[in-house]
Amino acid sequence: MDTHSTAQHPHTLPAAPICMEELRALCVALPQADTNAQDAIAAREATLCKPAGSLGRLEDLTRWLGGWQRRATPRLEHVHVLIFAGNHGVAARGVSPWPTEVTAQMLATFAQGRAAINQIARSVGAELKAVPVHALAPTADFTTRPAMTEAAFVAAVATGFNSVPAQCDLLCLGEMGIGNTTAASALAAALSANGAPDMTLTPGQNWAGRGTGLDDAGLSHKARMIDAALACHGPALGLKVGLEHAVNQPVADGLSPTSARSTPDPLEAARRLGGYELAALLGATLAARHRNIPVLLDGFVCLAATAPLTLLAPGGLAHACLSHCATQTGQTRRLADFLGMEPLLGLGLRLGEGSGATLAVPLLRAALACHTGMATFEQAAILRQT
Numbered sequence: 001m002d003t004h005s006t007a008q009h010p011h012t013l014p015a016a017p018i019c020m021e022e023l024r025a026l027c028v029a030l031p032q033a034d035t036n037a038q039d040a041i042a043a044r045e046a047t048l049c050k051p052a053g054s055l056g057r058l059e060d061l062t063r064w065l066g067g068w069q070r071r072a073t074p075r076l077e078h079v080h081v082l083i084f085a086g087n088h089g090v091a092a093r094g095v096s097p098w099p100t101e102v103t104a105q106m107l108a109t110f111a112q113g114r115a116a117i118n119q120i121a122r123s124v125g126a127e128l129k130a131v132p133v134h135a136l137a138p139t140a141d142f143t144t145r146p147a148m149t150e151a152a153f154v155a156a157v158a159t160g161f162n163s164v165p166a167q168c169d170l171l172c173l174g175e176m177g178i179g180n181t182t183a184a185s186a187l188a189a190a191l192s193a194n195g196a197p198d199m200t201l202t203p204g205q206n207w208a209g210r211g212t213g214l215d216d217a218g219l220s221h222k223a224r225m226i227d228a229a230l231a232c233h234g235p236a237l238g239l240k241v242g243l244e245h246a247v248n249q250p251v252a253d254g255l256s257p258t259s260a261r262s263t264p265d266p267l268e269a270a271r272r273l274g275g276y277e278l279a280a281l282l283g284a285t286l287a288a289r290h291r292n293i294p295v296l297l298d299g300f301v302c303l304a305a306t307a308p309l310t311l312l313a314p315g316g317l318a319h320a321c322l323s324h325c326a327t328q329t330g331q332t333r334r335l336a337d338f339l340g341m342e343p344l345l346g347l348g349l350r351l352g353e354g355s356g357a358t359l360a361v362p363l364l365r366a367a368l369a370c371h372t373g374m375a376t377f378e379q380a381a382i383l384r385q386t
């Protein structure tokens with residue numbers, strides 16, 4: 001029995017979902033943070049020898065860790081990095097300057113311990129695992145049809161769900177997949193329209209970024225491909241397609257723009273516009289929530305992949321922190337603002353692989369060290385002026 005755990009969690013650990021209905025049920029029946037642990041942490045924080053609130057977000061992070069770990073004394077002994085890798089049919093449309101072979105080549109590099117994330121994980125004392133999803137077979141080109149079948153989407157979610165280690169104090173999530181910033185952009189555009197007045201989609205150019213290094217012409221082409229995907233799937237998702245999306249694409253599932261459903265479905269958006277590794281990221285984040293594990297999300301692709309959780313249940317991503325935004329004006333910032341999340345780091349990071357999430361681990365270790373190691377005012381014999 002763990003003496004630091006403040007309450008027995010009432011939630012039994014669910015199995016991975018095997019169909020959309022089970023997945024949806026798991027996404028809406030989420031355990032909440034342990035408020036007893038959070039209150040105990042806040043109470044101790046107030047006694048520590050520093051002006052109240054002077055450690056800023058570090059104080060919030062300790063409370064966040066404890067609340068989701070359900071521990072008044074959180075711990076960071078077992079920190080894991082999980083990278084999900086997948087390939088994308090839309091890559092055949094020239095949306096990335098790199099060939100899709102790079103996805104498998106980087107997986108081999110992770111296995112050899114020679115990628116950036118291997119060095120970062122080692123340097124912060126985290127264990128790394130990279131998982132190919134759907135055997136790296138590409139999704140369908142989502143500019144003309146859904147990226148995944150329901151069965152393959154749910155199987156990829158289950159891969160992520162089942163990859164979360166049983167003994168884990170903090171999970172850093174990352175991804176690898178040539179073309180996946182186009183999928184993330186299309187998904188972010190669709191999901192953010194969920195909150196827009198009248199469900200109107202914003203143009204692809206609002207969501208397209210340079211990814212792994214597109215030039216200006218490549219960036220415009222990528223925005224057009226995102227618009228094509230939105231034109232194809234928007235109506236079936238109940239989203240209003242604007243003129244900028246009208247690029248003579250076939251309309252998905254025989255729906256016309258005027259026969260749009262009135263209830264948008266974030267999981268259906270993820271199936272149509274996402275990718276296998278994005279689905280696995282969703283599954284891992286969902287499993288972490290059901291297993292009391294706080295999560296660090298690595299940038300834009302991870303954020304877009306897991307955004308359906310927030311749209312399906314209020315606070316669905318409350319157990320997750322966004323590690324970084326490369327810039328203050330890019331699409332990660334836009335999506336973070338939409339989801340009400342504030343990144344921990346900047347640093348101009350735009351690698352992926354879980355690099356930003358893992359770089360944030362020392363911040364959490366420092367926050368925890370302050371919380372557990374500092375003297376109280378009483379121990380330090382410090383009195384406030386009266």
Ligand SMILES: O=C(O)c1ccc[n+]([C@@H]2O[C@H](COP(=O)([O-])O)[C@@H](O)[C@H]2O)c1
Nearest residue numbers: 096176177179181211212299350351352
């Ligand atoms: O995380 C980021 O900010 C980020 C920005 C650009 C590219 N990436 C990585 O680059 C790959 C996708 O880029 P692209 O241009 O092929 O869509 C994928 O492996 C991501 O991990 C990652």
Ligand SMILES: Cc1cc2nc[nH]c2cc1C
Nearest residue numbers: 098102176212351352353
């Ligand atoms: C070389 C390379 C390494 C990566 N790591 C994550 N995404 C990547 C994309 C490329 C192209």
